[in-house]
Amino acid sequence: MIPSRTEESGRGVDKPAPGHSIGGMSESAPVNPADAGIEAQTHFVRHRNVLLARANLTDLFVDFHLHLADHRIEVTETHGTLFKRALAAFVLHQVSRPWNEMTAWTLHFQEPRVNVFLTSDNETGAITGRIFDEHVKDMPENLFFADVVVPRKPKRRSMVPFAGADPLAALETFYAQSEQRVGRVFDLGGDRFALAAEHPDCDVAWLRGLAAGDLSALDATETLALLEKRIYRWHCGCNQARMLEVLAPTFKADPEDLFGGGETVEIRCPRCGARHTVTREALEAEVARG
Numbered sequence: 696m697i698p699s700r701t702e703e704s705g706r707g708v709d710k711p712a713p714g715h716s717i718g719g720m721s722e723s724a725p726v727n728p729a730d731a732g733i734e735a736q737t738h739f740v741r742h743r744n745v746l747l748a749r750a751n752l753t754d755l756f757v758d759f760h761l762h763l764a765d766h767r768i769e770v771t772e773t774h775g776t777l778f779k780r781a782l783a784a785f786v787l788h789q790v791s792r793p794w795n796e797m798t799a800w801t802l803h804f805q806e807p808r809v810n811v812f813l814t815s816d817n818e819t820g821a822i823t824g825r826i827f828d829e830h831v832k833d834m835p836e837n838l839f840f841a842d843v844v845v846p847r848k849p850k851r852r853s854m855v856p857f858a859g860a861d862p863l864a865a866l867e868t869f870y871a872q873s874e875q876r877v878g879r880v881f882d883l884g885g886d887r888f889a890l891a892a893e894h895p896d897c898d899v900a901w902l903r904g905l906a907a908g909d910l911s912a913l914d915a916t917e918t919l920a921l922l923e924k925r926i927y928r929w930h931c932g933c934n935q936a937r938m939l940e941v942l943a944p945t946f947k948a949d950p951e952d953l954f955g956g957g958e959t960v961e962i963r964c965p966r967c968g969a970r971h972t973v974t975r976e977a978l979e980a981e982v983a984r985g
């Protein structure tokens with residue numbers, strides 16, 4: 696925990712501890728199926744043996760910006776663009792993965808010095824994340840952390856260094872180094888993105904030679920078989936109960952340090968950055984409950 700003063704409530708708590716805010720918390724608000732979300736599709740490119748994932752991110756980008764406005768979260772244009780490209784890469788990767796996976800990514804960039812955190816539960820299509828632009832560690836290089844949780848199995852973590860400040864290129868490096876296969880990520884313009892990933896017996900030369908301009912013609916030039924359509928919605932599910940869980944250990948250790956004599960503390964959700972105000976009374980009750 697790194698407590699920091701905020702203008703609103705005197706003291707605040709932020710937790711730039713990426714990579715572990717995945718599952719494990721019991722009480723959260725469920726996804727609202729009435730929220731439109733975005734549709735991501737996967738096709739199998741026959742004879743090339745390539746999995747193609749495609750999505751138009753516009754509505755998810757809008758929801759991200761609404762979330763920022765709702766919680767008075769200010770991000771620079773550079774960081775916002777970086778986040779949205781990472782979100783696009785994340786959706787395309789997730790839709791090509793099994794239903795029962797929960798995934799969290801942290802992309803650490805040295806220049807600009809920023810961490811992008813993303814998390815999603817494929818079961819519900821909930822997807823959220825945040826930008827950490829304060830207290831970001833100086834590291835020797837850019838690093839891509841991916842944590843995957845599958846029911847009844849231990850958490851898998853992979854970590855891959857990457858170059859440059861483009862999340863799409865970072866995902867290509869992740870495929871090459873962590874998944875040991877070719878993955879190509881394309882910005883098709885107009886918030887549309889695509890991922891083409893190698894499957895067994897893939898025509899690798901064809902996949903490597905693909906250009907963004909080829910993608911729009913693919914439905915006509917190749918034989919595509921629809922695999923799945925999935926909906927992803929901007930949704931964290933954080934609420935007062937979860938924030939109490941997050942703060943309880945810090946409060947137990949040093950209540951005075953947390954509240955600094957005040958009656959309330961502002962906490963930013965570690966997953967989505969939403970602002971929550973927690974009272975000392977509520978935290979005392981949470982700790983008493985054990």
Ligand SMILES: [Zn+2]
Nearest residue numbers: 931933964967
């Ligand atoms: Zn949240």
